[in-house]
Amino acid sequence: MGSFSIRELTREFGVTSRTIRHYEDIGLLTPERRGQTRVYSAADRTRLKLILRGKRFGLSLEESRQIIQMYDPAAGNRAQLERLLARLREQRESLLARRRELDAMLEELEAAETACQTALAGQARAARSVAGTRNTRRNNR
Amino acid sequence: MGSFSIRELTREFGVTSRTIRHYEDIGLLTPERRGQTRVYSAADRTRLKLILRGKRFGLSLEESRQIIQMYDPAAGNRAQLERLLARLREQRESLLARRRELDAMLEELEAAETACQTALAGQARAARSVAGTRNTRRNNR
DNA sequence: GTTGACGTTGACGTCAACGTAAACTTGGGG
DNA sequence: CCCCAAGTTTACGTTGACGTCAACGTCAAC
Numbered sequence: 001m002g003s004f005s006i007r008e009l010t011r012e013f014g015v016t017s018r019t020i021r022h023y024e025d026i027g028l029l030t031p032e033r034r035g036q037t038r039v040y041s042a043a044d045r046t047r048l049k050l051i052l053r054g055k056r057f058g059l060s061l062e063e064s065r066q067i068i069q070m071y072d073p074a075a076g077n078r079a080q081l082e083r084l085l086a087r088l089r090e091q092r093e094s095l096l097a098r099r100r101e102l103d104a105m106l107e108e109l110e111a112a113e114t115a116c117q118t119a120l121a122g123q124a125r126a127a128r129s130v131a132g133t134r135n136t137r138r139n140n141r
Numbered sequence: 142m143g144s145f146s147i148r149e150l151t152r153e154f155g156v157t158s159r160t161i162r163h164y165e166d167i168g169l170l171t172p173e174r175r176g177q178t179r180v181y182s183a184a185d186r187t188r189l190k191l192i193l194r195g196k197r198f199g200l201s202l203e204e205s206r207q208i209i210q211m212y213d214p215a216a217g218n219r220a221q222l223e224r225l226l227a228r229l230r231e232q233r234e235s236l237l238a239r240r241r242e243l244d245a246m247l248e249e250l251e252a253a254e255t256a257c258q259t260a261l262a263g264q265a266r267a268a269r270s271v272a273g274t275r276n277t278r279r280n281n282r
Numbered sequence: 283g284t285t286g287a288c289g290t291t292g293a294c295g296t297c298a299a300c301g302t303a304a305a306c307t308t309g310g311g312g
Numbered sequence: 313c314c315c316c317a318a319g320t321t322t323a324c325g326t327t328g329a330c331g332t333c334a335a336c337g338t339c340a341a342c
Contacts, residue, residue, distance in 0.1 A: 095247055
């Protein structure tokens with residue numbers, strides 16, 4: 001219940017076992033072994049989730065490694081904690097920047113969408129007036 | 142003023158000329174030529190910006206190609222417009238999903254941040270009470 | 283007229299992130 | 313007891329996204 005086979009994880013996250021083993025090869029996951037078969041803990045599962053989410057945001061595996069280490073830290077000494085805190089704030093800033101960009105994209109998409117709709121409406125009018133090939137030009141941007 | 146050299150674009154966006162030419166190789170950019178040197182229009186510049194922004198979100202160049210085509214379409218016929226509209230909405234949905242994920246990451250980061258801060262505060266207390274190596278265990282997650 | 287800075291075209295190299303194939307082991311069901 | 317599905321290791325292959333290098337054109341400046 002707190003542990004998973006490799007196959008379970010592949011099914012849950014839609015990745016191949018090769019991928020998961022690859023993450024182990026480069027030290028992103030370190031499952032236990034029962035005999036020689038891998039046994040993944042809930043923490044491993046969480047790590048995997050973080051990695052894959054990172055990928056969806058264009059993070060490299062190395063970048064994800066950084067983030068994972070931040071969640072891990074086994075609370076070291078004061079200096080370590082403060083470095084960690086600083087990195088957390090950096091990460092938050094960069095995430096916020098991404099969020100702003102994402103919102104910009106969303107606005108552009110919506111603009112394109114309404115432009116598209118008005119174009120359709122224009123075509124409808126054109127069709128009613130049986131005008132020939134009228135070039136509804138609306139080139140902003 | 143409405144046109145740019147390759148070097149200008151590299152400087153503006155912090156990419157190499159190789160990168161820009163690569164985008165041309167795979168048909169993402171199609172600058173004019175003055176003689177044999179490339180001349181980029183404002184539209185080319187916008188495309189490049191879209192591509193690079195896409196990358197920051199983990200889009201492949203092929204995925205960016207899709208998006209670019211949506212901004213381009215020279216407003217075809219009705220059917221084309223409606224397909225475009227549908228794709229725009231899909232894109233918007235996927236962007237919204239990403240936004241939700243991003244917000245989730247932000248929340249987790251902030252949680253980690255406060256956890257980190259309380260850990261620091263705990264260390265401060267421990268230091269005052271001159272207690273030895275007390276293992277401030279706070280393992281949630 | 284040569285020196286830079288900038289441009290070009292191939293062509294090959296590299297690096298991350300896996301895919302794929304082969305050959306082997308292992309635990310439980312018929 | 314034997315099979316087989318799911319696991320393993322080892323090792324080479326592939327793909328995307330460029331980097332790097334050589335060899336050369338062009339043009340303004342000194």
